[in-house]
Amino acid sequence: MARHRDDAKVLNRLARIEGHVRAVRRMIADGRDCAEVMVQLAAVRSAVDRVSRVVLKDHIRNCVAGRPRGPALARVLAELDGALDNFLG
Amino acid sequence: MARHRDDAKVLNRLARIEGHVRAVRRMIADGRDCAEVMVQLAAVRSAVDRVSRVVLKDHIRNCVAGRPRGPALARVLAELDGALDNFLG
Amino acid sequence: MARHRDDAKVLNRLARIEGHVRAVRRMIADGRDCAEVMVQLAAVRSAVDRVSRVVLKDHIRNCVAGRPRGPALARVLAELDGALDNFLG
Amino acid sequence: MARHRDDAKVLNRLARIEGHVRAVRRMIADGRDCAEVMVQLAAVRSAVDRVSRVVLKDHIRNCVAGRPRGPALARVLAELDGALDNFLG
Numbered sequence: 001m002a003r004h005r006d007d008a009k010v011l012n013r014l015a016r017i018e019g020h021v022r023a024v025r026r027m028i029a030d031g032r033d034c035a036e037v038m039v040q041l042a043a044v045r046s047a048v049d050r051v052s053r054v055v056l057k058d059h060i061r062n063c064v065a066g067r068p069r070g071p072a073l074a075r076v077l078a079e080l081d082g083a084l085d086n087f088l089g
Numbered sequence: 090m091a092r093h094r095d096d097a098k099v100l101n102r103l104a105r106i107e108g109h110v111r112a113v114r115r116m117i118a119d120g121r122d123c124a125e126v127m128v129q130l131a132a133v134r135s136a137v138d139r140v141s142r143v144v145l146k147d148h149i150r151n152c153v154a155g156r157p158r159g160p161a162l163a164r165v166l167a168e169l170d171g172a173l174d175n176f177l178g
Numbered sequence: 179m180a181r182h183r184d185d186a187k188v189l190n191r192l193a194r195i196e197g198h199v200r201a202v203r204r205m206i207a208d209g210r211d212c213a214e215v216m217v218q219l220a221a222v223r224s225a226v227d228r229v230s231r232v233v234l235k236d237h238i239r240n241c242v243a244g245r246p247r248g249p250a251l252a253r254v255l256a257e258l259d260g261a262l263d264n265f266l267g
Numbered sequence: 268m269a270r271h272r273d274d275a276k277v278l279n280r281l282a283r284i285e286g287h288v289r290a291v292r293r294m295i296a297d298g299r300d301c302a303e304v305m306v307q308l309a310a311v312r313s314a315v316d317r318v319s320r321v322v323l324k325d326h327i328r329n330c331v332a333g334r335p336r337g338p339a340l341a342r343v344l345a346e347l348d349g350a351l352d353n354f355l356g
Contacts, residue, residue, distance in 0.1 A: 007117055014114045021107045025100055034148035035168060038175045041141040048137060052130040053266055059123035060238060060262070061255055067245040077239055079124060084238070086127045088231055089135075142355055149327060149351070150344055156334040166328055173327070177320055177355075185295055192295070196288045203281045206274055212326035213346060216353045219319040226315060230308040237301035257302060264305045 006058055013051040020044050056087050095147055102140040109133050145176050184236055191229040198222050234265050273325055280318040287311050323354050 024040045060080065068076045113129045149169065157165045202218045238258065246254045291307045327347065335343045 011114055011117055014110055014117070018107055018110045018114070021103055021110065025103045025107070028096055028100055028103070034144055034151075035172055035175070037144055038141065038148070038172055041137060041144065042175045042178055045134065045137045045141065048130060048134045049266075052127065052134065053262070055123055055126055055130065057259060057262055059127070060258060062123075064242050064246070064254060064258065065251060067247060068242070069245060073243060073245075076242060080238060080242065081235060083124050083127050084231070084235055086124070086131045088227075089131055138355075142351070146348060146351055149347060153331050153335070153343060153347065154340060156336060157331070158334060162332060165331060169327060169331065170324060173320070173324055177316075189292055189295055192288055192292045196285055196292070199281055199285045199288065203278055203285070206278055206281070212322055212329075213350055213353070215322055216319065216326070216350050219315060219322065220353045220356055223312065223315045223319065226308060226312045230305065230312065233301055233304055233308065237305070240301075261302055261305055264302070264309045267309055 006054055010051055010054055013047065013054070017044060017047050017051065020047065052087060056083060059083055095143055099140055099143055102136065102143070106133060106136050106140065109136065141176055145172060148172055184232055188229055188232055191225065191232070195222060195225050195229065198225065230265060234261060237261055273321055277318055277321055280314065280321070284311060284314050284318065287314065319354055323350060326350055 020040070021044060024037060024044065027037055027040065060083075063076045063080055066072075066076065109129070110133055113126060113133065116126055116129065149172075152165045152169055155161075155165065198218070199222060202215060202222065205215055205218065238261075241254045241258055244250075244254065287307070288311060291304060291311065294304055294307065327350075330343045330347055333339075333343065
């Protein structure tokens with residue numbers, strides 16, 4: 001339901017993550033050592049975490065700001081539980 | 090120092106992660122809702138974790154199998170501590 | 179501000195975590211091996227994660243259900259951002 | 268198999284974690300708000316992570332330093348994979 005307002009920022013971060021993963025592939029193809037590869041993979045993971053957090057916060061923010069009541073409230077709370085489970089899984 | 094033996098497997102997984110991130114970008118550009126986006130971002134994160142674990146295990150395996158002694162042992166142990174810190178950071 | 183409705187459940191889980199940590203101490207004092215100790219520490223960590231998630235979800239649920247507006251909305255959103263940062267840190 | 272050399276340090280950290288969990292229980296019994304509780308639960312989780320990392324590193328260190336060969340090498344590598352899976356699970 002909820003669109004996120006920060007689409008441009010999120011798209012930009014995802015494009016950079018994609019490029020980062022491509023760079024790690026090149027490192028491995030070039031025979032770079034494990035330690036360097038792990039540093040870059042840890043950086044990729046942090047970047048994925050950060051962009052996920054932007055999406056999650058924006059989602060929660062929209063839910064709260066929508067001030068739902070009655071059946072809409074129940075639906076929003078169920079969606080939020082699902083979103084947190086997915087994110088925190 | 091240590092090359093990983095599982096290069097083909099790791100390269101393959103990274104290529105799939107790259108495609109997955111590209112697909113998430115398209116989802117957002119298409120205005121798909123946050124809940125779906127978060128499911129996919131959680132899947133990307135899991136995939137990054139799994140491939141990092143392959144690299145880490147392979148690195149540790151090589152270090153142990155190398156049966157270092159003397160100064161080589163000290164160097165290997167220092168490298169391992171660094172690798173674990175990067176991965177677990 | 180927000181009290182959590184699930185206090186009894188949370189208190190109960192925390193009491194079990196406390197007992198679990200005590201049991202791990204005994205294992206180490208008894209000279210049990212690292213592999214077993216790590217299994218139990220991983221279980222403690224999962225239990226801490228689960229109880230944190232109960233507290234976080236309840237907090238978010240209360241914030242949404244409170245249907246804040248105006249200055250109260252801004253305050254609730256700031257608190258939520260802080261709570262997520264603490265939890266996800 | 269492997270005992271950890273850092274037993275005293277590990278036992279000490281675990282005793283502090285136990286006390287920390289007890290303090291969080293008291294906070295909840297006293298009706299302190301969720302945000303404060305989450306800060307403390309996040310601190311407990313970090314402390315559990317840190318002590319697990321001490322145990323894991325020490326375990327790996329012992330395995331490498333043991334310089335296993337033949338069947339002992341296979342057993343050590345299998346144990347390490349298990350330890351990493353438990354820790355990273």
